[in-house]
Amino acid sequence: MLLIRCPYCEEERPELEFRNAGEAHVVRSSDMASISDEDFEKFFFIRNNPKGVIFERWRHVHGCARFFNAARDTVTDKFIVTYKAGMPKPDLDKITDAPSAVAATEPPAKKKPARRAPAKKKDA
Amino acid sequence: MAKSSEALRNPAQAGREFSAAAVKLAVLPPAHRLSLRAPESSVSALSKALGLALPNRPKTSAAKGSRMALWLGPDEWLVIDDGAKDPLEACSKVPALHSAVGISHRNVAFSVVGIDAANAINAGCPQDLSLDAFPVGACSRTILGKVEIVLLRTAEDQFRVECWRSFSDYVFTFLTEAARDAAA
Ligand SMILES: [Zn+2]
Numbered sequence: 001m002l003l004i005r006c007p008y009c010e011e012e013r014p015e016l017e018f019r020n021a022g023e024a025h026v027v028r029s030s031d032m033a034s035i036s037d038e039d040f041e042k043f044f045f046i047r048n049n050p051k052g053v054i055f056e057r058w059r060h061v062h063g064c065a066r067f068f069n070a071a072r073d074t075v076t077d078k079f080i081v082t083y084k085a086g087m088p089k090p091d092l093d094k095i096t097d098a099p100s101a102v103a104a105t106e107p108p109a110k111k112k113p114a115r116r117a118p119a120k121k122k123d124a
Numbered sequence: 125m126a127k128s129s130e131a132l133r134n135p136a137q138a139g140r141e142f143s144a145a146a147v148k149l150a151v152l153p154p155a156h157r158l159s160l161r162a163p164e165s166s167v168s169a170l171s172k173a174l175g176l177a178l179p180n181r182p183k184t185s186a187a188k189g190s191r192m193a194l195w196l197g198p199d200e201w202l203v204i205d206d207g208a209k210d211p212l213e214a215c216s217k218v219p220a221l222h223s224a225v226g227i228s229h230r231n232v233a234f235s236v237v238g239i240d241a242a243n244a245i246n247a248g249c250p251q252d253l254s255l256d257a258f259p260v261g262a263c264s265r266t267i268l269g270k271v272e273i274v275l276l277r278t279a280e281d282q283f284r285v286e287c288w289r290s291f292s293d294y295v296f297t298f299l300t301e302a303a304r305d306a307a308a
Binding site for chain 1: 182183196197200251266
């Protein structure tokens with residue numbers, strides 16, 4: 001069983017108490033009515049699905065019930081870091097004991113992982 | 125013609141008990157229960173009204189007389205009082221921002237007592253219940269089998285298990301089997 005550190009309970013707790021809540025740091029536009037259909041699609045439907053580190057929301061649903069964020073390696077399932085909701089994306093290079101940094105066989109990809117982008121008008 | 129008809133009410137699981145070699149299970153008497161949500165700025169006023177200091181550390185509880193307050197989340201407590209005074213009344217006089225919802229009948233509580241009490245609960249609860257990780261007074265919302273419970277350690281070999289009443293039959297039966305296994 002995975003142990004996940006809840007930043008609110010301040011300790012590692014069994015994975016059965018948690019629930020995944022999708023990609024983190026998806027920012028909602030402050031002016032929803034004015035964004036284009038393409039931008040809305042990106043915000044609403046399009047998600048990263050990287051092989052490697054992903055930033056996700058998790059909820060300690062059967063514990064303190066709080067949402068928080070986590071950086072997890074989708075290959076090893078290792079949690080690199082968990083942090084409270086609302087905090088900025090942590091700099092993973094500064095986390096020395098990051099399991100992915102140790103275990104990675106490939107150098108960490110600097111470029112953005114491929115994401116399914118809607119076809120641009122000019123391409124049509 | 126009868127003047128009135130009064131429904132005969134029995135608390136859920138009333139009278140059930142089980143005893144294995146090193147674990148005893150019993151249904152605890154009905155109690156006042158309160159789901160309390162409040163921001164930090166309201167905590168001192170609520171503590172004063174309730175007559176105990178609401179705990180602010182994860183996994184801790186406070187108790188005074190018949191009243192207990194269990195930390196469930198950063199702004200959430202379960203207040204239990206098996207005495208005569210409803211903690212809901214105490215909160216109703218507090219002007220500071222808070223949400224107090226009476227849930228007395230939502231939960232059923234069991235006691236799990238004996239040297240194998242932690243082992244019996246661990247049959248369905250994945251938390252570390254060693255005395256170092258879960259000392260006397262520690263409490264947590266967690267999992268037992270397939271349902272959510274609130275667990276409180278009342279003594280080294282004693283736990284209070286709170287569950288929703290519709291799950292109470294499942295929880296008691298689960299603990300019965302677990303107690304039997306722990307004794308084996
Ligand atoms: Zn938590």
